[in-house]
Amino acid sequence: MSEAAAAIGTGDRSLIARVRDRVPPAIAIEIALILLLLVIGAALSEQFRTLDNLANIYEQASVLLLVSLGQTVVILTGGIDLSFEGNIALTGSILSGQVHGDIDLLMPVIVGVLLIGTVAGLANGGLILLLRVHPLIVTLAIASVLQGAALLYTQRPIGGMPDGFDSLAYGRIWGIPVGSTLVLVGFLIVGLLLKYTRLGRQIFAYGGDPAAARLVGVPVTRVVLFTYGLSGFLASATAIFLVARLGVGNPVNETPLNLSSITPVILGGTMLSGGRGGVVGTLLGVLLLQTLSNLLNFLEVSTFYQWMIQGFIVIAAVASHLDRRRRRA
Amino acid sequence: MSEAVLRRKRPEDANFGYIVERHGLLIFCTVLTVGALIFAPNFGSAANLRNVLISASPLGVVVLGQCLVILVRGFDLSVASVMATAAVIAASFDADNPWSVIPAVLLSLLMAVVVGSINGFLVTRRKVSPFLATLGVMIMLQGLRFAWTKGAPLGLVTKFIRLVGTGTFHGVPINFVFLIVLALIVGFVLRRTTFGRRVYMVGGNPRAAELVGINVDRVIFSCYVLSSVFAAIGGLVLVGYVNAVDNWVGRGYELDSIVAAVMGGVALGGGRGTVLGALIGALVLTELFNIVLLLGLPVQVQLIVKGVVILIAVAVYLIAQKTR
Numbered sequence: 001m002s003e004a005a006a007a008i009g010t011g012d013r014s015l016i017a018r019v020r021d022r023v024p025p026a027i028a029i030e031i032a033l034i035l036l037l038l039v040i041g042a043a044l045s046e047q048f049r050t051l052d053n054l055a056n057i058y059e060q061a062s063v064l065l066l067v068s069l070g071q072t073v074v075i076l077t078g079g080i081d082l083s084f085e086g087n088i089a090l091t092g093s094i095l096s097g098q099v100h101g102d103i104d105l106l107m108p109v110i111v112g113v114l115l116i117g118t119v120a121g122l123a124n125g126g127l128i129l130l131l132r133v134h135p136l137i138v139t140l141a142i143a144s145v146l147q148g149a150a151l152l153y154t155q156r157p158i159g160g161m162p163d164g165f166d167s168l169a170y171g172r173i174w175g176i177p178v179g180s181t182l183v184l185v186g187f188l189i190v191g192l193l194l195k196y197t198r199l200g201r202q203i204f205a206y207g208g209d210p211a212a213a214r215l216v217g218v219p220v221t222r223v224v225l226f227t228y229g230l231s232g233f234l235a236s237a238t239a240i241f242l243v244a245r246l247g248v249g250n251p252v253n254e255t256p257l258n259l260s261s262i263t264p265v266i267l268g269g270t271m272l273s274g275g276r277g278g279v280v281g282t283l284l285g286v287l288l289l290q291t292l293s294n295l296l297n298f299l300e301v302s303t304f305y306q307w308m309i310q311g312f313i314v315i316a317a318v319a320s321h322l323d324r325r326r327r328r329a
Numbered sequence: 330m331s332e333a334v335l336r337r338k339r340p341e342d343a344n345f346g347y348i349v350e351r352h353g354l355l356i357f358c359t360v361l362t363v364g365a366l367i368f369a370p371n372f373g374s375a376a377n378l379r380n381v382l383i384s385a386s387p388l389g390v391v392v393l394g395q396c397l398v399i400l401v402r403g404f405d406l407s408v409a410s411v412m413a414t415a416a417v418i419a420a421s422f423d424a425d426n427p428w429s430v431i432p433a434v435l436l437s438l439l440m441a442v443v444v445g446s447i448n449g450f451l452v453t454r455r456k457v458s459p460f461l462a463t464l465g466v467m468i469m470l471q472g473l474r475f476a477w478t479k480g481a482p483l484g485l486v487t488k489f490i491r492l493v494g495t496g497t498f499h500g501v502p503i504n505f506v507f508l509i510v511l512a513l514i515v516g517f518v519l520r521r522t523t524f525g526r527r528v529y530m531v532g533g534n535p536r537a538a539e540l541v542g543i544n545v546d547r548v549i550f551s552c553y554v555l556s557s558v559f560a561a562i563g564g565l566v567l568v569g570y571v572n573a574v575d576n577w578v579g580r581g582y583e584l585d586s587i588v589a590a591v592m593g594g595v596a597l598g599g600g601r602g603t604v605l606g607a608l609i610g611a612l613v614l615t616e617l618f619n620i621v622l623l624l625g626l627p628v629q630v631q632l633i634v635k636g637v638v639i640l641i642a643v644a645v646y647l648i649a650q651k652t653r
Contacts (some may be wrong), residue, residue, distance in 0.1 A: 304476040
């Protein structure tokens with residue numbers, strides 16, 4: 001018995017060493033924390049450890065997955081996009097307001113809304129290139145314009161969606177949530193694009209060192225426009241998912257989506273300075289946060305404390321990332 | 330700014346860019362005011378002008394702090410949250426007891442020092458990007474505040490705070506006088522003291538500042554603490570004006586204060602700009618909001634104006650810099 005244990009022990013150690021070489025530490029920590037939360041949750045609550053609850057966690061992750069996917073790509077270029085809340089307020093309101101329960105209008109309005117979101121994103125990118133100021137300022141300014149436009153359009157939730165539209169948020173096939181799976185496909189596409197296409201590598205190159213990237217001929221304009229355009233597109237896609245979930249678009253955001261979109265990115269080890277990281281870490285980050293909030297809900301911790309915890313996680317994650325990099329340097 | 334700009338003031342430099350950078354905002358302010366006097370008849374009334382000053386003053390106080398942080402190449406996104414927290418603290422004391430103003434103000438300032446220290450610590454010691462550090466702190470503070478108030482507003486503030494917020498002295502709003510006093514102090518410190526010179530040096534070139542023996546981290550740290558303190562004072566002044574405490578006192582002031590500072594010529598790259606410029610920026614922004622309302626436009630247009638104005642301001646300063 002002791003021999004066997006020892007053999008397994010050494011085997012594990014070499015396995016850990018091998019894994020450590022392959023898996024970035026941030027991702028390893030995320031996986032460990034998710035497992036830890038699952039164990040704690042399963043021990044504390046009977047309802048938590050059901051398969052149905054796991055599906056719930058996955059289902060509720062769709063919105064956060066979408067915004068953080070856009071944010072990941074933007075942060076990889078060394079930028080930041082704080083226009084999600086404004087973008088979602090406008091596109092969500094227009095969606096439910098224009099469709100107004102009419103199924104014939106659904107597809108054209110969805111296309112229109114995605115177009116608006118993309119154009120808003122392109123405006124972000126274009127102005128960042130043109131004005132050469134911190135993306136924070138440009139995206140906040142655009143967010144202000146979008147939010148104003150949303151409130152001009154309507155000041156309270158209006159309109160509605162045709163029956164069955166909520167299946168985007170709540171529909172399940174063989175028990176698997178449809179909406180989140182669609183988003184997961186989006187993650188896969190963006191992940192492959194970042195890893196295997198020229199544009200993807202150019203995004204990393206530009207984020208790592210914009211000046212050097214420009215010198216070696218990376219088409220900076222195209223990279224920046226694509227990044228923020230994609231981010232705007234994903235923001236309006238988020239609005240569609242939110243409308244599917246709530247049944248109506250709200251011109252006033254009640255959740256701090258701007259920060260929420262950044263948290264998983266940082267947890268996933270994507271550097272805010274740009275050029276390092278990827279979508280896998282973000283995906284795990286979202287699942288980690290969603291599991292945490294699910295568990296906290298079961299433990300009846302109020303939303304306010306959950307916000308506090310989220311703010312604390314951001315600060316802790318950022319502080320520890322930089323610490324590690326400095327030690328290595 | 331004094332020496333650096335004075336040295337630049339040679340005849341060959343007096344071109345378009347120089348004029349815009351130096352006087353652009355004043356020109357814009359004048360044009361705006363004259364335009365408003367013509368097109369919005371009520372603008373020139375004493376009551377309206379007083380309103381503009383009263384509502385510009387809390388913003389002005391916050392801008393003072395924001396200006397310091399931007400001068401050392403940062404942002405402070407937590408100002409609005411600090412404002413609301415100060416307001417909530419002030420309202421948790423007995424409003425009928427005039428002496429309760431002392432613990433209310435002291436506790437608010439203490440909270441601000443703690444928050445500013447966390448911001449400063451994260452930015453200097455942990456090298457977290459200013460925007461992320463202050464954003465995280467903002468959300469944490471927001472959660473704390475909501476948990477403390479259980480999501481519901483608490484009550485009223487004492488007479489003294491209300492007086493500072495709304496009172497007038499021979500027709501001049503007291504909060505505006507208060508702002509001017511604070512601004513004179515900050516302006517004096519920035520122009521005439523070692524600390525002020527260090528702020529400009531650190532913002533202009535941190536590496537050089539470090540090489541000449543300035544404790545860069547300490548200067549930056551101080552700026553973040555001061556920013557939070559000014560935000561708390563601004564929050565108290567604002568709550569004295571609106572006289573209703575809720576969890577969102579000062580909502581939007583984080584962007585407004587940055588917009589005002591940038592409009593006033595405080596460079597986001599750090600090291601350039603003056604308190605006077607930033608304050609005029611705050612006045613112009615408030616004036617714009619006021620004009621939107623006087624013209625009978627919906628209040629939401631203010632948001633659009635804000636966004637467009639900051640983009641235009643940044644663009645104008647960019648062009649000015651290029652042509653200089």
